[in-house]
Amino acid sequence: MTLDWARTGQGVARRTMARTISLIAGPTASGKSAFALELAARTGAHIVNADSMQVYDGLRVLTARPDADELARAPHHLYGHVPPSVAYSTGQWARDVTDLIARLPPDASLVFAGGTGLYFKALTEGLSPMPDVPDAVRAAFRARLAREGAPALHADLAARDAEGAAMLEPGDGQRVVRALEVLEASGAPLRHWQGRRGDPVLPPETIGARFVLLPERAALNARIESRFDAMIARGALDEVRALRALNLDPDLPAMKAIGVRELGAVLDGAMDEAEAIARAKAATRQYAKRQMTWFRNQFDATWQIVNAAGGTPPPTT
CATH class of the missing domain: 1.10.20.140 (Histone, subunit A)
Structure with missing residues (x-):
């Protein structure tokens, strides 16, 4: 069976016309969570995860999921809801978004925040319909x-x-x-x-502001450095130890999160912690560079560029 994206999109349209929907994209460590919280404080919006690694349970620290204080400031959805043993797809995320919108009150505003470009493509342009695999x-x-x-x-x-x-x-x-x-x-x-394309999860008329955070490279790299140090202090090594204890397939997406391989080498005695941290930081910088290139090449003029990492959101009207 092939997912009927046209029917799905029409259903979402009926439930989103009364909403305010904002999109916040950007590379890792660019301040998307803080930006989303500020925007949610203005609008009373629910924050919806649009990051393919933050969906996984057991990776709260290494994927920089919102902490308890941040979760208390606004309703958050689709964070840590997928077991790391699952290879979660963009199509499944799109279906989960559709289900979420169906459950929320029709006037509930939404802020989608994350760094996965394909998730935003699914929201704004639609996905290629894929066959079910037994x-x-x-x-x-x-x-x-x-x-x-x-x-x-x-x-x-x-x-x-x-x-x-x-x-x-x-x-x-x-x-x-x-x-x-x-x-x-x-x-x-x-x-x-x-080569085929379905309807977008969110029809264009339902989307308000679209922001893409593209901070200066030096500022972003400094933020990456300090954030990974904070991850280590908050127990990233223990998080990797617990994940490895599950004996999961190393090809699963959760096992490829930045820091899992590097800190796993520390646990195996194959690398000292300082080298592992340096390698994880370098991998994060490279990933952020790829993300920024993707956003610049794929997003059109409907996206408003915000330069300051974690800066105050501009007006949405």
Whole structure:
């Protein structure tokens, strides 16, 4: 079964016309949470997570999820609601947003805040409709990945879809498996589905202000440095220890959160803490740079650029 995005979008439209909906995007450590809280204080809005790592339970510190004081200042939704054992998709997030809007009062204002560009694309432009993949098919390819390794599955994909395989790195097990799953379940390659487009989760007329935080690079890097130091002080190492105790597949998205691999090496005795911290900070800086490039290239003139990290939101009218 394919998700009917047109019907979903129409349903959301009926429930959002009385709302004020604002969007806040930006790279990691740019001050999105503080910005969202200030905006929520002005409008009485609910804050909705739009970050693909902050959805995971057990990663409160390393993903910089809102703390108890911040949660008390405004209603927050879709934070930490997904077990780390789940490979949560953009499509599932979009469905969760639709369900959330259906549950909230029709006049409840919303602020979407996060750093995952595809989530904002889903909200404003729509997603490619994807076929359902039976659990048995998914499990079979996951088992093969664990048994044979990503390069072997990449070779299998190349034999069945050479063009699709050429677009993927042989070692990227997660994406190779996804391509094989879709091909097996639907008979069509992944790019066939990606070339189609559904309706946006939020119809354009329901969205008010759109902000993208793009701080100066030096200021952002300094914030990244101090924030990771604070994460260490708040127990990031213990958080990684607890996550690793679950013995999860290392290819799961939660296991790829910045800091998990680096601090895991400390726990294994393969790296000292100072080096792990330096590497995690460097990885965060590189990630922030990629995010900023993506936002600049993908967002149009309807997005208002805010330069100051954590600055005061401009008027929304």
